[in-house]
Amino acid sequence: MSAGITTTPGIKTPGNYINEVMALVKAKNPAEPEFHQAVQEVLDSLRLVLERHPEYISAKILERITEPERLIMFRVPWFDDQNNVQVNRGFRIEMNSAIGPYKGGLRFHPSVNLGILKFLAFEQVFKNSLTTLPMGGGKGGSDFDPKGKSDNEVMRFCQSFMTELCRHIGPDTDVPAGDIGVGGREIGYLFGQYKRIVNEFTGVLTGKGLHWGGSLIRPEATGYGCVYFAEEMLKTRKESFDGKTCLVSGSGNVSQYTVEKLLQLGAKPVTVSDSDGAIYDPDGINEEKLAWIMELKNVKRGRIREYADQYKKAIFMPTDLKLGYNPLWNIKADCAFPSATQNEINAKDAQNLINNGIKVVAEGANMPSTLEATKLFLEAKVLYGPAKAANAGGVATSGLEMSQNSARLAWTREEVDHKLHNIMKAIHKTCFETAETYGTPGNLVNGANIGGFLKVANAMLDQGLV
Numbered sequence: 001m002s003a004g005i006t007t008t009p010g011i012k013t014p015g016n017y018i019n020e021v022m023a024l025v026k027a028k029n030p031a032e033p034e035f036h037q038a039v040q041e042v043l044d045s046l047r048l049v050l051e052r053h054p055e056y057i058s059a060k061i062l063e064r065i066t067e068p069e070r071l072i073m074f075r076v077p078w079f080d081d082q083n084n085v086q087v088n089r090g091f092r093i094e095m096n097s098a099i100g101p102y103k104g105g106l107r108f109h110p111s112v113n114l115g116i117l118k119f120l121a122f123e124q125v126f127k128n129s130l131t132t133l134p135m136g137g138g139k140g141g142s143d144f145d146p147k148g149k150s151d152n153e154v155m156r157f158c159q160s161f162m163t164e165l166c167r168h169i170g171p172d173t174d175v176p177a178g179d180i181g182v183g184g185r186e187i188g189y190l191f192g193q194y195k196r197i198v199n200e201f202t203g204v205l206t207g208k209g210l211h212w213g214g215s216l217i218r219p220e221a222t223g224y225g226c227v228y229f230a231e232e233m234l235k236t237r238k239e240s241f242d243g244k245t246c247l248v249s250g251s252g253n254v255s256q257y258t259v260e261k262l263l264q265l266g267a268k269p270v271t272v273s274d275s276d277g278a279i280y281d282p283d284g285i286n287e288e289k290l291a292w293i294m295e296l297k298n299v300k301r302g303r304i305r306e307y308a309d310q311y312k313k314a315i316f317m318p319t320d321l322k323l324g325y326n327p328l329w330n331i332k333a334d335c336a337f338p339s340a341t342q343n344e345i346n347a348k349d350a351q352n353l354i355n356n357g358i359k360v361v362a363e364g365a366n367m368p369s370t371l372e373a374t375k376l377f378l379e380a381k382v383l384y385g386p387a388k389a390a391n392a393g394g395v396a397t398s399g400l401e402m403s404q405n406s407a408r409l410a411w412t413r414e415e416v417d418h419k420l421h422n423i424m425k426a427i428h429k430t431c432f433e434t435a436e437t438y439g440t441p442g443n444l445v446n447g448a449n450i451g452g453f454l455k456v457a458n459a460m461l462d463q464g465l466v
Contacts, residue, residue: 012057014050018043021062028067032115034342037371038122039066045449048438061457068121070094073114074164076142078156080149090161092140092168092176095121098459101172102138103128103395103402105179108186112143116342120179120366124395126452127388130427133399138174140165146181147301158189166194171202171405177398178207180341183253184219203405206398215401217416218394222364223257224417225393225424226337226385227265230362232428233383233444239359242266245333249273249326250340251297251304254364254391258337259290271328273340274304277318278328281311325349332356339364347372354380363387378443389431389448396423 012020025039043062050056072092080086091114094102104124107117117139125137142161146154169176178187187207194204201213208214217224227241234240244267248255251272259269268284272293281289292310296302308316317327329336329349336358338345342365345353350373353361361377362385363369369377377384397420404410411419431447434454440446 014047014057017050017057017062018047021066024063025066029115029118032113032118034119034367035115035122037343038119038367041367041371041374041445042122042126042449042453045446046453048440048446049450049453055461056457059461061460064460065096065125065453065456066122068093068095068118069097070168071114072140072165072168076144076157076161076164078153078160080153080156086157088142088144088157088161090140090142090164091117092165092174093117093121093138094168094174095137095139096125096456097136098456098463099129100134100136101170102174103135103177103398104137104139105141105177106182106186106190107139107141107179108144108146108181109141110143110145112141117141119342123366123388125456126449127392128395128399129452129455130389130430130448131392131396131399131423132426133396133423135175135395135399135402138176139179140176141179141182144181146186151185154186155189158186159193162190162193163197165190166197169194169204171204171402175203175398175402176205177395180252183207184209203402206401208401213401213405215397215404215416216411216413217420218397218401219253220257220260221397221420222254222391222394223259223339224261225396225420226254226258226339226362226364226390227261228393228421228424229385229390229428230335230337230360230383231265232425233360233362233385236432237383240266241335244268244335244359245270246335246337247271247328247331247333248337248339248364249278249328249344249368250338250365251293252339254394255337255339256290256294256297258339258364259285259293260287262337263287263290267335270333271331272304272307273328275319276303276305277316278326279304279307279314279316280328280331281307281314283311283313325352329353330356333358335360335362337362337364338368340368341365342367343370345369345373347376349373350376354382358382361385362390364391366391374445378445381442384444385428386445386448388452389427389444392427393420393424396420 121139128135325348435447
């Protein structure tokens with residue numbers, strides 16, 4: 001245990017301390033339910049740690065780790081194709097740099113606000129810690145919606161966004177990446193503007209094109225990594241993916257490569273979705289159908305309902321918020337990969353999955369299950385891989401891209417995939433063993449939260465009160 005800060009030890013019990021910190025977080029960050037949820041989930045696990053390590057209480061680690069080191073918010077003005085002025089809001093949350101430069105994606109979506117970005121940045125701190133790579137946690141983005149915009153409009157927005165953001169980031173300070181709404185096109189425009197302003201060709205962004213500093217496997221990494229993590233969970237029960245029916249939500253980058261890796265491992269994925277609804281294909285989504293989905297979503301930028309027109313046996317289930325549950329999660333299957341967005345699985349969805357015999361839930365999206373859903377999965381002894389562990393493959397490969405940029409090297413596809421696979425195995429091992437060490441065997445939520453926290457907290461103690 002690190003020596004770190006010396007303060008008078010508090011006399012609060014861990015439970016009282018956690019309750020006080022949670023109340024403080026809610027008071028200081030009102031109307032930010034996603035952030036409250038993310039903090040609550042971690043603090044619930046840390047009760048076990050604080051009982052053994054009261055020095056974290058006296059050093060007020062929880063108050064410090066829940067407060068961003070820096071919060072940047074700025075105006076993003078740009079011209080649309082009709083020459084009208086548009087104004088969006090830009091953000092960067094630099095949450096914690098105790099173990100390395102801030103690292104985390106940029107999200108361009110109308111739902112983006114401070115609460116969502118704080119939750120994502122907070123999760124990122126522990127996720128990055130679990131990868132074993134030297135990366136702190138951050139997140140950013142804008143309420144700009146790239147959907148339906150021309151390439152020129154997206155370029156003008158990205159250039160305006162980066163004109164402000166460039167003064168706050170750097171290869172040894174803060175290294176953003178992509179997230180929802182920020183793919184290769186957007187990263188290219190952002191990087192070009194950064195290079196133009198700063199006059200440096202550095203690894204300031206990850207997710208770059210292969211011809212100018214990007215890494216092989218980076219587009220596939222989150223989906224591949226999630227499946228690798230689920231494979232490790234199955235191994236603890238001496239099972240494999242062979243012949244297992246799998247539900248996948250979303251139809252973007254994470255979902256596509258989750259389906260691809262599931263097919264490679266002998267599984268049968270049967271669903272994908274977007275905001276309009278879900279597709280259920282009882283025959284399974286094979287390589288040919290996946291290629292069609294990739295063309296639809298990545299090139300044509302179409303809607304997933306078109307799949308049912310192309311493949312007649314498929315059923316399209318439109319989104320109906322009045323239902324109170326998602327029909328996608330009410331299909332009999334062995335494994336579920338929520339890969340769309342936060343809180344897409346509520347308590348009713350979780351119960352439907354359990355009733356239909358689900359064995360594995362591996363989260364490809366960030367915090368896709370509500371606290372109530374998570375509790376149900378754990379109580380039912382489902383093999384449950386929380387997002388900060390299961391979807392860490394994306395940021396892990398971003399870290400590998402940073403290493404390649406620093407060394408001016410480019411590794412082969414096989415080298416990167418091998419490193420990714422080993423990182424996901426190591427993350428599962430950390431979560432599994434930490435859960436056992438702290439008396440909750442099989443609870444990978446506790447394992448991930450505690451395993452990620454300890455490394456960051458000890459680094460904070462070592463570095464003094466900063």
